[in-house]
Amino acid sequence: MKKIITLLITLAVTSAVRAQTPTFPRNGVYDERPEMYAFTNATIYVDARTVVENATLLIKNGIVVAAAKDVQIPSGTVVTDLKGRRIYPALIDMESDYGMPEIARGQRGGRGFSPQIESNKKGAYGWNQAVNADAEAGKIFTLNTTKADELRKLGFGAVLTHHHDGIVRGTGALVSLSSESENSTVLRHPASFHLSFSKGTSTQQYPNSPMGSMALLRQTYYDAEWYKNSGKNVEFNLSLEAFNKHTSLPTIFEATDKWSLLRADKLGDEFKTQYIFRGSGDEYQRVDEIKAAGGSIIVPINYPSAFDVEDAWDADNVSLAEMKHWEMAPANAATLEKAGVNFVLTSALLKTKTEFWPNLRKAIEHGLSETKALEALTTIPAQLLQCSDKIGSLKTGTWANFIITSGSIFSADNILYENWIRGKKYVINSLSQTDIRGTYQLNLNDEKGKLVITGKPDKPDYQVVLRDTVKITPKVTFLNDVISINFQPDRRTPNATTRLTGYLEGTTLKGSGENAKGEAIKWAATFQEAYKAPETRRDSTQRPVPNVGKPLYPFVGFGNTEKPKSETILVKNATVWTSEDAGVLTNTDVLVENGKITKVGKNLSAATARVIDGTGKHLTPGIIDEHSHIALASVNEGGQSSSAEVRMSDVVNPDDINIYRQLAGGVTMSQLLHGSANSIGGQSAVVKLKWGSNVNEMLVPEAQYIKFALGENVKQSNSPNATIRYPQTRMGVEQVFYDHFIRAREYDRSWDAYNSMKNKIGVPAPRRDIELETLAEILNGKRFITCHSYVQSEINMLIKVADSLGFKINTFTHILEGYKVADKMKKHGVAGSSFADWWAYKMEVKDAIPYNAAILAKVGVLTSINSDDAEMARRLNQEAAKAVEYGGIAETEALKMVTINPAKILRLDKRTGSIKVGKDADLVLWNNHPLSIYARPDYTIVEGAICYSTDGDDKRRGEVEQERARLIQKMISAKTGGATAVRPPFRRQRMWHCEDVEGIMAEGEEEGK
Incomplete structure (x- = not known):
């Protein structure tokens, strides 16, 4: 009580100030009366977990004074009896x-528009x-x-x-x-x-x-x-x-x-x-x-x-x-x-x-508790905004933000009467409006019938029933207990209207009127039975929550109901392609435990292992794709000539179906590269294709790579309107490399100098530049370059730049003219990751030959075969086989081009890429010779987890069809039941390639048009 008295005194002192709006003069008489309101006999939700029955809400000058039972109401207070109604904090x-x-959408680029490099903000x-x-x-x-009125309602x-x-x-x-x-x-x-x-x-x-x-x-x-x-x-x-x-x-x-x-x-x-x-x-x-x-x-x-x-x-x-x-x-x-x-x-x-309210009720039907729903609209947002002392509840001292309702705020029948905001009333529906829903005996002079009133209390639906079977929908207005009813009793004479006017007396509606002939009518509708609202929501504490199935990992077709887990697996009697000096081992067993290969030999056993019969089958290391763009939300950041600061790991998309498709082709690891829109691209993401896992579980963090590029894409010759961004020539590309690496070296030295200082007090640290920091990692041998390349002159150029600045290029990817410079590549120590037989798809590829990979390998260049294509990656084993066909490479060496060789290129060969005790259990069990066009994986295993199997695939296909059929029928039923149904749009999944640039289309321009 002392707290309430103190608050009242404070409000009395401040009331005049509030009324005058202190800094604004008023054209008229100042009204300094305190604004005091009391709402009695209400069910008050002080907050979502504090409910007071038969209570009083007392407010003064827009502030809550009390929300409790037995509140002393000061004289001069406007009192409203809310018996049977509820008060909630405003949402x-x-x-x-x-x-x-x-927000005025401006032109953001597109065909015929030059790119805007610098900000135009003055x-x-x-x-x-x-x-x-x-x-x-x-x-x-x-x-x-x-909009305010829309939200208040x-x-x-x-x-x-x-x-x-x-x-x-x-x-x-x-x-x-x-x-x-x-x-x-x-x-x-x-x-x-x-x-x-x-x-x-x-x-x-x-x-x-x-x-x-x-x-x-x-x-x-x-x-x-x-x-x-x-x-x-x-x-x-x-x-x-x-x-x-x-x-x-x-x-x-x-x-x-x-x-x-x-x-x-x-x-x-x-x-x-x-x-x-x-x-x-x-x-x-x-x-x-x-x-x-x-x-x-x-x-x-x-x-x-x-x-x-x-x-x-x-x-x-x-x-x-x-x-x-x-x-x-x-x-x-x-x-x-x-x-x-x-x-x-x-x-x-x-x-x-x-x-809003129908959807919120649907959430409650699906298991959301009403208490949590109310908290999520009141107390929790107030807490997050650090203003619980002002809004979100009706505790003493908070602003008088509240709503008055007929019943539960979550009920479909609820009426929102008033919304008070800082003590100011906004009427949504009249508090004096009577709920007249129910069934009435209708007397029209001597004719008897029924008046049936249903719907919502604030928006009733009316039906007149005459002669037991004639149902008529009348036009009705009901306000302040006065009613007007117009209807046509005979459909055969549509212009013959009976007009009734009357009032509510107790539970009876009665009055007078005229028929179409102008004859007077005395009428009365005597209450017989109250309206029973249909069940429109489920209380999760009383009724079962609808079964909506389980999420999939990932949330796409062929996803798992549970995330894959590493198992103890024993593959028996397989032909094992080790990709090691041991070569190919026949009738050999491989034991997998805790995600690692623990034993390779004959007649192995393990009591708790899942045993897979490898008789007549071939076990190989998982295929590694050195150059891929699957599972990415975007592929190019082409706004500047260098984007060394961007990270592909930031945009890995574990839901991409191409992960599953490539597992079906035996791929277990991919390097997800930035595209080739810039001379210096973004930092790579090397991932294990763990279908169903999240980004962090997929990433191989120790693999630190970055994409560089040469050729047509870099100087934007494939974008005729892009004539502003530097470089525009191949000479400019060389200068970009020199400029950025020289700046990176100076940047690195500035940090070395700063860090070497024993006493740094008063010495400012250099500005941290994540672009130059990344390039400095290359100079320091902590990050490695994979470079998109075609033409021998440009390959020579980058080798020269690297030699002159003292860093190494790790890989030339594509490298379709590698056979021309294989000796120089070997001397520099750079690997080659090539297509097997792509050529002539653009001018700088016209000298490509299918013997390229074999020539590189025979010269002594570490060589792998890559995809750069979501579809080709499913057949990398066949791409490797082309080195046997065109170059006479031994089968074991050809398989190495997609297993241990890319592992070496990625500096992960101590961990994966071959079948050896201690390495990750990244394995593929093929039903045929692994370089055969008839081979397909029976099992693809990543770190001991079976991420793909033919049996599992067959089962998933059946489950997908069953689930689709169930959901299709459910959607058809929803439409039949009156739910909105939209026509499915045609969609095509975008498969990223090196040169794809997104996000710069003009407003309204459709992708692919």
Whole structure:
């Protein structure tokens, strides 16, 4: 009580101040009366876990004074009796663009447009116009009464809004949804800091890929730290000033899918920042990894529509993953709750805001608890925004943000009457409106019938029944207990209308009216039976939650219901191709334990092993593809001539079906390379093809490589409008290498000098440059080059550059003129990774010959065969066999070109690439000679886990067909039941190649057109 009295005194002192709006003069009389309201006899949800029955909510001047039983109500208070009704804290949405200016999409490049290399943002800002750290939502916020009203009708009282433009989007503002001025609507500014991987309206060329966005964010963090410490003495930068100013705020990162979220988390871990993630609704697909990320998630409830799959050909355009997501998406929030992931809910991404409550009820039907749902819309967002003392509950001292409802906020029959925002009332539905739903005996003079009223209390549906069977839908208005009914009693005379007017007296409707002849009517509708609402939602504590199946790992067709695990495996009596000096061993056993090869010999046994009969079959090391672009979200960051700072590991996509397809061809490891759009490309990702695993489980971190490129792609001769980016000639390519490596050497020396200082007090550290840092790793022998190459003159050029600057080229890939310079390659110590017999697909390949790999090998160059193609990689064993056909290479040596040789090229031969005790159990059991066109893998094993088998494939095909059939029938039933069904669009998976550049199309231009 003392607390309440103190609060009342404080409010009394401040009431005049609030009423006057201190800094604004008022044209008129000042009204300084305190605004005091009491709402009695209500069920009050102080917060999601604190419910008080028959309680009173007392507010004064927009502040909660009390929410409890037995509250003393001061004189002069406006009292409203809410018996039978409920009061909830107003909802909070943490993902909104309310009050923000429209984002004007500009021309972002495309056919006929030259690339924009530098920022066109005027002023002392940073170099990239996608970094909008200086944007402040509180300064550009303007009231939008239409959107505010739309959100208030859903029960929201406050939203966190920000300008959704750029990779760094600046700050968000917490604003109320009142109709008052911006000065009283903005509650907190700045309230949050916002990041994404989308460049937004930036017309600048860089970045044009997710990995470029990641690198730009990474460099911005480092630049901001340098600027804070010493950079201000070098330059003035408004972008970095703002970035440093805002990083202490709650930072929200917009993710477009589950992998984007985990990618963002990786960035946050690097800079010791725990992000709040704006999710996409597919988090259930990798809930363990999402939980491990540790961040709270803003979860949208925008579920996909069913596909119209009644036409069998249309159904073929819908993937199993799309079908399963349609079924499982409503269970996303429940899955997160069960896993213990902290989350809030948002109305963002909905096609229309009216979908919010039906979709939320659907989430509850699928297992989300009502308590958690309410927390996710009130207390949790308030906690994340560090304003629990102001919003999110109805505790004493908080703002009077609350809603008044007829019943449970989650019920389909619930009526939202009023939404109060900081003590100001917004009427959604009249509190005085009576619920008249039910069945009535209708008397029209001497004629008897029925009046049946159903639907929602605020929007009833009416039906008049005459002569027992004639059902008529009348036009009805009912307001303030006065009713008007118009209907045509005889369908054969449509212009004959009976008009009734009356009022509600107790439970009876009665009054007078006229028929079509103008004759007076006395009528009455006597209440007989209350309306019983159909069951529209499931309470998970009382009814079973719908079975939506299990997620797949990965979440595509042929995915696993459980992640593959390493087994103890004994392969018996196989012909073993060791790719070692031992050569080919007949009738030999191989034992696999804990992911390693532990024994090779005859008559082996292991009590707990899975025994695989290898009689008549061939066991080889797993195939290694030195040059691949599968399983990537993007392949080229072509905005600049050097993109050494980007990392392919940032954009690995474990859901790519090509992983499974290549396992079916015996591939167990791939080097995922940057494309060839730049002289200096990005850092490679070497991965094991662990079907169903996540990115971290797939990566081989000790393999440190980078892609360089020569030739037509680098100077952009395949892009006739790209005449700005340097280099434009092959001479320029050489100069790019010299320039960047000389700068990298100086950069490295500056750090050596700094680190050698015993006393660094007052000495500024050099600016960390992740591009030059990567190149310095090459100079220091810590990172190795794989170079896209064709023409002998350019091959000679890069060897010369490397020799003159003191570094080594690890691999020339493609190298289709390698046979011309094999001696020089051997002298430099560079390996060759070649196509078997590709030629003449562009001008610089016209001298390619199918004897190339054999010639390189015979000269003594370490040689492998690669794919650079998702389809060819499925047949690399056959590509290796071409060296036997064209060059007379021994079969064992040909197999080495796709096993131990690429392992040596990748400096992983101590770990994999051959069958030897102690090495990773990366193995393929073929049903035929491994170089035969008839050979196919019976088993493909990666680190002791069976990732592919023919038996398993047959089983999966059957399961996929059964699951598709089930989901197709479910979609057809949904459409029949009235659900929205959309026609399936035709999609074609994009297979990346060296020269592909994404993300620079003009607005509205379709890919492939």
